Amino acid sequence: MNIARVDLNLMVYLDVLLRERNVTRAAEQLGITQPAMSNGLRRLRELFNDPLLIRTSEGMTPTERALELQPLIREALLAMEKTIQPKEKFDPEISQRVFRIMASDYAESTLIPLVLKQVRSLAPSVTLDVLTPSDVSFHDVEQGWVDMAINRFDSLPQSFYQSRIWQDDFSCVVSRENPILNNFTLDSYLQSQHIWASKTGMGVGVGVNPEDVQRLGWVDEALAAVGKKRKISVFTRHYQVAMLLSAQNDLIATLPSRLADIERFSTKLAVVRPPFDIPSFDLSMAWSPLLHHDSAHQWLRQIIKSVAEE
Known part of the structure; x- marks a missing residue:
């Protein structure tokens, strides 16, 4: 099959469908109508000659072929995201960016005040939006809607990056x-x-x-x-x-x-x-691979690391 004849938007549809396993929710995620998403699923089934998602008593269940495709599609889309990221270097002195950080009550009381002090000194127009764990899901972090999660994690999705901030007793x-x-x-x-x-x-x-x-x-x-x-x-x-x-x-x-x-x-x-x-336990920060190469995000991670070392 010639890839030039394939509508690559269908790969985005497939990625969201396999993650949500629900046509209505997938359509909402992409901001399209449910009929448009249903049509996209029909075209995907024709493209791969496989039903991909089958309705069962437990909802939409992916086929074996769909499960094989899911990590390949995700990797390809992440590579594309990295390719189209702007190359302009982040300038904290003039940036008006809003960083959304999920922080536990513990992290919000001990770490965030120190981070805020440093951010205000170096980037006076940058804003921190601090969210509680109950406000956020791993899906929000994975999609880059939340810049970072700071907490004590028993487990994380394999795709996430993470770094220890400090150890405490x-x-x-x-x-x-x-x-x-x-x-x-x-x-x-x-x-x-x-x-x-x-x-x-x-x-x-x-x-x-x-x-x-x-x-x-x-x-x-x-x-x-x-x-x-x-x-x-x-x-x-x-x-x-x-x-x-x-x-x-x-x-x-x-x-x-x-x-x-x-x-x-x-x-x-x-x-x-x-x-x-x-x-003792570790306080860690975790973030999406979608933001790993973003220069502003790299700056924020460095601020957090420097504060923790001090």
Whole structure:
């Protein structure tokens, strides 16, 4: 087949169809009508002599041929995106670009203020739009609609680039009026009431089951490893809220140390080491291959790396 006779827009259609597996959603993604997308699917089936997507009880299911084509089409489109990227070098002094960054509550409290200070100094007209994990999906990042995701990731799509920002451990934040400070041991820690703050992932969160230790995170898994369990009085999805609640003189918040250090010189709160070992964790940034070679994006990544090193 002569490629000159092939409508290459059909490859874009196929990429979106295989990702969405729904004609209506694929049409919405490309800003075309559903009949136009249905016609595109018909032409693709004729081109490849294969049904590509078959309607089943579980929705539109890709054929074996479609699954073979999907990574090849994605790679070809990424190469084309790279080819057509403008070559003009990013000039931070005059740029008015808006960078959209998904950041966890932890990253927003510890990293983003330092990044913003540096950005405002070097690029006074650049804007940061900071989104929460529940605002964003991996699909948004993959498509480049969100410049970057900053969080602690258990897993990422294979196509993503990622880089570690820093490593952190844990500290306990308690009221200076909490009598536990006179004898801060594992036993007194376990006898106290605790505030749980979530490790927020991508997508909309759900309620917590206090009995499901495997889903409660590093602190509770570390306790379970030594056969112990803490008493949790309140669950929150915001670390800053956890620190505010820890001002009550009978509650303990066990939080990442860089966050706890914000209260290091507080007259109301004390920051102490946990009376047991908790594994450290990495804060990382992840971004789409569509933006990897973008000069403005490279500039932002360098800003984040330099701030983290300092």
